[in-house]
Amino acid sequence: MRFNRRTFGLAVALATGTITIPAFAQEKTYNVALFSDFSGPFANIMRPVHAGREAVFAWWNAEVGKDLGVQIGTRTYDTRYDAAQAASLWPGILSELNPLIIGSTGSTDIAALSQRLPEDKVVMMAVGGATHAGWVDDSWVFFPRATYAHEYGGFLNWFYETQGRSEPIRVGLVGSQQALLTVDLHDGIQAFISENPDKAAMVDVIWDAPQPTDLTAPMRRMVNAGAEVIFVNSNTATVVATKRALQALGANIPIVTSSHNSLPTAGQTLGGLDQVEGDFEVYGMAVATEDATGPAREFYDLLASEYGLEAPWGVLTLQGIAQAILSVRSIEAAINAYGPDDLTGEKVREVLITETAVGNMGVIPDFSFTADATFPTEGATVNIGTVRDGRYTTAASDVPLANVKRW
């Protein structure tokens, strides 16, 4: 037998273990359907979110799944943050992919599919904060974060204490009734306020289109009503319109955003971080400041250097990572509990309910779901970001979530 130089090199490499023949043929593959919004209202934030989650699946397959004999396959579908689109695509996805988990884009996917998921036996992993959809019995929709009301309520508690208040904080809210998460925040915050009338009062609400034309007139009403903080939970366009209206009125009222409409994104659109000086963002996830250190940053650096993550270090990338890390860890827990063969969505859901979600790489805290809520309420906390002296920084870490009764 004659060896050429390349064949000889390959034989040596195999013998010394420098390279290994992939064992994919012997590995079990389970699928995850990644719903995305590349052309809908949140298309502007989708790229980093999606890049973050894809990198996590690549990392898990290489560093965890390989040892467990399991690979996770992913396929992406553009559901456009549109309930009708999600509902119409789903039967085809189910028969074609038979996924264990759906990585959802948010409220519209939940509205479209939550009723049928128990029959289809597929877990839906939401991205971002929870809505009251996680508060229904036997839900198959799981959230990596508590409801926006829990998070914003946590902010109100923190603001109340740090400001040494004795009077209720006068809260305004700007949003679109076309964005279900804003409506949910409104209802949840009203529930928080009814439980804590000494801490906060809702003085005005502005509902407008997702891309408001001009908010100067209604914002004047809110300013006159004495709003001290303004919650803006819909998209970046609404944050920009709110800031422009406040600037036109010469009113210096801090706004509070979340992760999907964060301060860096809004600041960039407004012309610089100085435009959002003194404003806040609040969410139960690591804050991606420039000088951040710790496990979340280390994990991001690993994904960027080893697993092709090209999205920048930022809150949107972390949002995708958070969704994916909870997904892979739940599959991992199911494998540990039931073995790698014959995994089902039902088994994944079982471990999500019964076991503590750990190993979240500091992106989201370790927490437990409770029997009546498929979002974290026990163990979870929120972080608060702000812009101070033109720098994006952390205002507070590990602030307890607010207690909010079911609404």
Next chain:
Amino acid sequence: MIEFVNSVANGVLIGLLYALVAMGFVVIYRASKVFNFAQGELIVFSAFLMWAVVIDRQLPLWIGLPVTFIGAAICGYVLDRLFLSRLVGESVFSMVMITVGLLILMRGLIIIIWGAETRAFPVVFPLRPVIVGDIIMSQALVIGGVITIVLAFGLSWFFNHTRTGLALTAVSEDQQVALSLGISVRKSMSLAWIIGALISAIAACVYLSGRSLNLHAADIAFAALPVALLAGLESITGLIVAGALVGVAQSLAQYYLDPWLGLNIASVVPFILILLILLIRPSGLFGWKTIERV
């Protein structure tokens, strides 16, 4: 009382912006009887062009503005030549369906070329508000309102007093008759699309100056739709009155009804208004009444 006056003033200005957007519908309709469903996408296309030149390429506004207007005009001309002028003599329904296809095509192209991310639109008009006593108004909307009024009267004069304008009207009346009179239907339609696209570029500057830009900016075309229908689809100066009516109704509803009802009733008010008026005047407030001799 001052809050009422403030809401009315801001409502008039927003209504004039709607009228400016609706003017693009009307100009194309008057020359071809085609209702262009892709009008919003023309606005977004112009806006992205502006962003590409001024923000992405860092070129000054005095270069960005003419480049945007020239680009918009070329876009209007190309769309007409590629899709609409081939349908001369075909049914209006076919042409309208083509504009629905254009809407989808342009959205796709914009995403492919520029992506779906939210961008910062250049500050074309100063951000400092106009303050008259206790009334505070956006300077972009004030300047935009003036532009709308001047443009409306200018275009109205063009359509009613110039040979080219009258030729456009003749084309919209009956393309076969216009052809037999020696009018070039294709040239007339191209001109209408160029004007429609230029108006879209102006509307983009007024609407988005200093704000954020993404695909959803196209939604303003749907907000402007009631204004075009209320004015009657043929009347350009009528858009001023219709725009003011819709804008004021919406603004007052947002200021007084929304908080009372806890709903965004303001977004529905223009459509309720138009239904009421069309019940009484099916051709709109200033639309042409067609009398057929039997």
